[in-house]
Amino acid sequence: MSVQTVQQFVQQVQKPLESSNVLNGLNGLNVLNESKHLVEIQGVSKSFHKTVKESTTEIKALSDVSLSIRENEFVSIIGPSGCGKTTLLKMIDGLIPYDSGRIVINGKPVTAPGPDRAVVFQSFALLPWRTVLANVEFSLELRQLSREERAKTARDYLKRVGLADFENHYPHELSGGMQQRAGLARALAVNPTILLMDEPFGAVDAQTRQLLQEELLELWQRERKTVIFITHSMDEAVYLSDRVVVMTPRPGKVAEILDVPLPRPRVSEQVRRHAKFVDLTNYIWESLKRAMENHH
Amino acid sequence: MNSRFGSNALSILSLAVLWEVAGRAMDSTLIPPLSQIAAAWWKLLSSGKLLANLSMSLTTLVIGFLLAVFVGVVLGLLMGRFRAVEHFLDLYVNALMSAPTTAFVPVLILWFGLGVESRIAVVFLFAVFVIIINTMTGVKQVDGVLVEMARSFGAKEREIFFKIILPAALPAIMAGLRLGIGRAVKGMVTAEMLLTLTGIGAMIMQYGSAFATDSLFAVILTVLLVALVTMKAVQWLDRRLTGWKAEIAIE
Numbered sequence: 001m002s003v004q005t006v007q008q009f010v011q012q013v014q015k016p017l018e019s020s021n022v023l024n025g026l027n028g029l030n031v032l033n034e035s036k037h038l039v040e041i042q043g044v045s046k047s048f049h050k051t052v053k054e055s056t057t058e059i060k061a062l063s064d065v066s067l068s069i070r071e072n073e074f075v076s077i078i079g080p081s082g083c084g085k086t087t088l089l090k091m092i093d094g095l096i097p098y099d100s101g102r103i104v105i106n107g108k109p110v111t112a113p114g115p116d117r118a119v120v121f122q123s124f125a126l127l128p129w130r131t132v133l134a135n136v137e138f139s140l141e142l143r144q145l146s147r148e149e150r151a152k153t154a155r156d157y158l159k160r161v162g163l164a165d166f167e168n169h170y171p172h173e174l175s176g177g178m179q180q181r182a183g184l185a186r187a188l189a190v191n192p193t194i195l196l197m198d199e200p201f202g203a204v205d206a207q208t209r210q211l212l213q214e215e216l217l218e219l220w221q222r223e224r225k226t227v228i229f230i231t232h233s234m235d236e237a238v239y240l241s242d243r244v245v246v247m248t249p250r251p252g253k254v255a256e257i258l259d260v261p262l263p264r265p266r267v268s269e270q271v272r273r274h275a276k277f278v279d280l281t282n283y284i285w286e287s288l289k290r291a292m293e294n295h296h
Numbered sequence: 297m298n299s300r301f302g303s304n305a306l307s308i309l310s311l312a313v314l315w316e317v318a319g320r321a322m323d324s325t326l327i328p329p330l331s332q333i334a335a336a337w338w339k340l341l342s343s344g345k346l347l348a349n350l351s352m353s354l355t356t357l358v359i360g361f362l363l364a365v366f367v368g369v370v371l372g373l374l375m376g377r378f379r380a381v382e383h384f385l386d387l388y389v390n391a392l393m394s395a396p397t398t399a400f401v402p403v404l405i406l407w408f409g410l411g412v413e414s415r416i417a418v419v420f421l422f423a424v425f426v427i428i429i430n431t432m433t434g435v436k437q438v439d440g441v442l443v444e445m446a447r448s449f450g451a452k453e454r455e456i457f458f459k460i461i462l463p464a465a466l467p468a469i470m471a472g473l474r475l476g477i478g479r480a481v482k483g484m485v486t487a488e489m490l491l492t493l494t495g496i497g498a499m500i501m502q503y504g505s506a507f508a509t510d511s512l513f514a515v516i517l518t519v520l521l522v523a524l525v526t527m528k529a530v531q532w533l534d535r536r537l538t539g540w541k542a543e544i545a546i547e
Contacts (some may be wrong), residue, residue, distance in 0.1 A: 093448050095447060118448070118449070119445070121444075124446035125439075125444070127463070128462075129464075129466075129541075130539045138446075138459070236508055
């Protein structure tokens with residue numbers, strides 16, 4: 001498939017999206033009823049204030065970002081460093097407020113972190129003084145659950161990510177890949193609807209990364225979660241996602257949204273050799289390059 | 297660990313031999329041979345004089361140090377967590393941290409009299425500031441990602457404090473306690489020598505002015521022993537509480 005046909009394809013899939021965006025502008029409530037979008041990001045902007053030696057400069061991180069994500073969809077957000085991807089993810093989680101626009105999940109505007117969302121962090125964010133089991137239990141301690149129930153649930157999810165034999169290990173005794181599996185188990189244990197993943201495999205070596213990608217797809221297929229996945233890696237985005245959102249450099253805007261029409265379940269070795277895979281990866285590279293060139 | 301113990305033993309043994317030989321060679325009251333010091337120590341011990349004074353000193357030490365731990369950790373946590381509290385207090389804490397605490401002895405006498413309260417106050421002042429500063433630094437150095445993680449899973453401020461901040465800051469707090477106990481021992485002896493002649497400090501002054509160097513060295517060695525034992529006790533507590541940190545450091 002040439003780049004041109006991909007573009008045509010992209011335009012086709014973008015059409016229904018655009019029409020729903022038009023509706024967004026007219027009547028928010030109406031849209032919620034008509035579309036099955038779980039997450040609605042509507043014209044969101046965000047600036048940070050940076051004070052150096054008493055002079056405050058405003059840094060625009062995100063500018064008018066709109067994006068709709070369907071239930072059970074796997075969406076990757078890709079863009080150059082500092083384009084506000086992580087900021088966007090934190091705003092979806094409710095960790096930081098947005099300046100303007102709206103983020104609506106299941107019909108409710110996001111104001112704070114909620115039980116329907118869980119984050120997997122790039123640096124794993126495991127508590128070094130707790131064992132793997134106790135780390136997974138952490139997310140459950142904040143909900144009203146009995147001690148036995150906590151341990152049972154945590155063990156169950158450790159098993160699902162292949163860490164059953166390591167529950168009494170401390171994080172520093174595990175490899176990066178295993179630590180991130182624990183981070184994933186902690187997020188899955190609270191049974192969220194939406195999994196927010198912030199470059200989760202950015203800190204592990206290439207081979208482990210590929211393994212983790214495959215495991216994540218398997219888990220996603222089984223658990224049916226909506227995943228919003230931040231990444232730097234183009235082939236990671238294509239391999240995993242239903243759609244890839246390409247962002248511009250700061251202030252981050254949506255440059256384009258690409259559909260990934262690769263069949264599932266995706267077997268890594270086969271998919272990566274697929275002509276469409278190669279085309280899409282190249283196309284995303286072109287798109288990123290264009291976004292960066294237009295910027296300068 | 298075993299080789300460490302071995303070299304410690306070797307170091308003590310060679311110093312003891314050197315001391316004994318030097319003491320005998322010089323044959324003066326300035327450096328009595330170690331055997332003579334040991335005899336004096338045994339005499340002080342069996343007469344009950346050493347233990348009576350030691351227990352008086354240790355009472356001051358323990359009360360003053362525990363107060364310093366309590367106040368130091370609480371203030372340190374508040375200063376580390378709330379910028380307003382830090383800005384309100386850090387000037388005084390930093391000034392008092394480097395000021396010679398001995399200078400406050402006359403003021404303490406005016407405030408608390410010549411009793412045990414003054415001596416406890418001296419021990420407290422010697423130990424508290426280093427505990428405050430270490431605790432505050434520990435809290436400020438907590439990895440922000442861990443706090444963010446807790447918040448994203450719905451943790452409230454109270455849960456963030458007890459489940460993240462406190463355990464993460466514990467190694468730094470314990471380092472403050474280790475430094476604090478050493479200073480507390482200094483404070484204890486200083487108070488007993490400068491304020492009221494009591495306990496171990498009184499024995500040092502008494503034997504010093506009487507040129508009873510064998511007894512003087514016996515008491516000084518006892519002070520060293522107290523410093524060492526209390527330090528080891530805090531280290532033991534530290535390892536019990538923050539063993540995970542030591543293991544990370546080894547790797």
